[in-house]
Amino acid sequence: MRKSGLLNPALTAAVARLGHTDTFVVADCGLPVPHDIPVVDLSLVFGIPSFEDTLVALLDEVVVEAATIATTTPAEIRAVLPEVPIEEIDHEELKARLADASFVVRTGSTTAYANVILRSGVPF
16 A cells, blocks of 8 residues: 555556646536546545645646646635646636546536646656
8 A cells, every 4th residue: 555645546547647748637526528538536425525635636746837727717726736837718718628638537626617737747
């Protein structure tokens, strides 16, 4: 058993496959995901796990060089990304960009527009 870090085997495997500039998404439980994009579904019940807890756990594991959010994204979500350059786009454009994501992590969040596309960086 791992001592720390991500415990979900599907999420750990998806993160391990990321390369520089690959994108992945942390999403609320209602975001429509294209059928051909893998989903790591962590949702248990409404609110669990939270978007913020999931995002923080992933930021501890992945080098993120940029993020894309909708202009309607709540401020508390933006606050979790203080060191990450953020691009803001229309929510419909964000949904269109899901087609390029390596995978989506579905949380239990019911906060409207709690979705972020993260671009993987490198630690060197």
